[in-house]
Amino acid sequence: MGDIAKLRRLIDGMRIEDNPQLVKQKSRDFYWYSPVLKRQLDHVTGDLVVSPKDEAEVVRLLAAAHECEVPVTTRGAGTGNYGQAMPLSGGVVLNMTELKGVTGVKPGSVTAGAGAIMFELDEETRATSGQEIRLHPSTYRTATIGGFIAGGSGGVGSINWGGLRDLGNIIRARVVTCEASPRVLDLTGDDLGKVAHAYGTNGVITEVELPLSAAYAWIDVLVGFDSLEAATRFADDLGHQDGILVKNLAVVSAPLPHDYFLRHQKFIRRDQSVVVVMLAPHAVGAFETFCARKRAAILFRSDKATAEELKGLPPAYELSWNHTTLRGLRVDPTITYLQVLYPYPNAVDLVAKMARIFGDEVPDHLEFVRFNGNVTCFGLPIVRFTTEERLEAIIKTFEDNGCPVFNPHRYTLEEGGMKQSDPVQLAFKGEADPKGLLNPGKMIAWEDPDFDLGSGKLYLFPGIPAAEQA
């Protein structure tokens, strides 16, 4: 655990919070989406929250942490879903939200502090240049850009730009190491892979430079279908329309839209599957023509709604990605979810097949994206949860049918993602965090190099008090 008292002395003058209730509050994220993570991580808490006001204070904190051997878990707004920002071994929760300055807006790019909230960042780039960031999660209005890059993978905008892992979607990340004399490194090109989606295990991102795209007053549209298959086919066809600009394109299977989208419920029959679209204003005519050709019924259009109707309606991006799940959890706290890739070119057929296999136990929710240059979809299906064993069986069925699962019920980098260690991230941890203090327990390759990811065994980080992992 290290010498926290000494650390406090070394960072004297920095903003510190140690009220246990408040520290615990800042020690969690949306891990409770998963009944597995809820069981494993519910008691996790840090010892204190440190909120540096600038990069110099981050450097000072990390030097102190290195000297005192105190763990440091970096946190943006805590909107991750996998315990990414939860301090498994206690110590410092590093709250980055004060580093939120937006600078250097140019045609096509912006520089922002890691703590900038994405919605606020976009308000600034929109006002000054008519631009916005390419990609954001459904937690756009609360999440930080640094947290998204350290813990996210894509979201709204991925239908045009792919994911954060794709070259060009991050231009530069500025990173502070956890050493006796912390270094401040500007990473670009292939070096970005060292810290992107590394959960802050091997450095603290203080600033990022990102590409921008043209900002529009996106129109929210709901289109209704009598079957999931019809909705999926419509969305897939729309995603392949090169001239119709959309920013997000989701499919939500009946009865979820009616049951979960309470504010929009009056527009939706319970047996309707719904396609949720964010549409460019200048694409409205083409979209209407496309719908007419497909005989598709538009249920709701934000540009046709009265001010009275719009009042209290959430934007389409808050019906999409993890917000679909969130709305479901508010209605029915017993559900959970999965994250599945339906690979190109079989997505539409695979979605139909999995729906036939699972029925209402796993009602699907799709997000169309570009993936390696092709239009396909991820599934974020709702799972009507019974037992962890059944959840594992559902995952196995998806994978046996050619749909890789990115397991959202795991808190480690390896188990949640590609089922393999990232040697680049591991090597950089050796350089940038030699004492292993940054976000302990999240990188199996560091904690337990001999752990066999192919064993099918769940990794249990020994740094979490053992009694609590029962």
Place this chain on the structure above:
Amino acid sequence: MGDIAKLRRLIDGMRIEDNPQLVKQKSRDFYWYSPVLKRQLDHVTGDLVVSPKDEAEVVRLLAAAHECEVPVTTRGAGTGNYGQAMPLSGGVVLNMTELKGVTGVKPGSVTAGAGAIMFELDEETRATSGQEIRLHPSTYRTATIGGFIAGGSGGVGSINWGGLRDLGNIIRARVVTCEASPRVLDLTGDDLGKVAHAYGTNGVITEVELPLSAAYAWIDVLVGFDSLEAATRFADDLGHQDGILVKNLAVVSAPLPHDYFLRHQKFIRRDQSVVVVMLAPHAVGAFETFCARKRAAILFRSDKATAEELKGLPPAYELSWNHTTLRGLRVDPTITYLQVLYPYPNAVDLVAKMARIFGDEVPDHLEFVRFNGNVTCFGLPIVRFTTEERLEAIIKTFEDNGCPVFNPHRYTLEEGGMKQSDPVQLAFKGEADPKGLLNPGKMIAWEDPDFDLGSGKLYLFPGIPAAEQA
């Protein structure tokens, strides 16, 4: 031919040119790219050129043409390649270049007169809003937007937005009919198909509304490869990079880049195949990383060139699309070209296969595009022309190998394109041009409804003086 003397009286006060030399000059386009069209159309000329200053004068001219039964062939800048704007039956050449006003710039769209030159249109939208049109031909600096929509199909930008045929790439076209009392129609949605790529056979486009995208100071890059296959694979991979924004992506097979790109010749070895890229400035870092991963050699970058080097170098879009052919014709007037689709997902293999079959008789030139939502390429191969029979045999070989040819050696809509009549365009001609005066001879379905497009026979419009078609 109709009563031209009467027509002149009816349009008194409008700008008219009847000097035979000048009329002949305005009666041609780039038909001479094709030895077949050159033989067929070389003598074609109109009787007079009329240059209306506004839409009211277009209406007046078309009413007069209807009354006097004088053919009217509409022309922008005459940069088409298939004789689209050539007056096969003489009569009026309708020069639209005076209708060039740019109005209504909004986020995502612009309205422009049909005669606006695309480069000038973009200069205006860039200056006022940081936007530019999505698509333009390589004749960007001289061609009109109305001519592009009436006679073009795609070009620079198609790697992002597909072609003009795709829903959303034209928002509105304003069209004047050729009737006793010409109607002025604003066509949107599916109705756009009536006049887009109809060569002005069924109405005169006076104004268009188009989508815009973000404008950038595109960087021109040449990348060199030791084989066409390596260049093709690199371009295909780059086209599938969702996060790297390019505006054009072409491959030119050795020895064409060295032999034809005379201003860039000093950068290129004769045995190098070259990938020509227009790259967004904010994608430079990602592109460099991509090239390093592929061990690809960058031969030229406009952002690294000195002012002295840049002097006199044409922009990358003037090395691409039909400008590749144009540069070839300047060096070797005996060549011609074809237009081929390499369908997804076999483009890379098909390109290699056709190169093996044809060798240096048909050195290839590829333009990567989005086509029905997938990244694939068109071929605009150079053909070392010998005889028309051999040209037909080359076309047949492409088609026998699954590569549809859009024959640029035909002046009719049907034979140049999809090998079938467009019933929507035909029906609209019946309404909008009941006397068949607009651009005679270009729509076989109108001129000769019984002509069998599947017969393999060449359609010869009897309205061209027969002796000349020998």
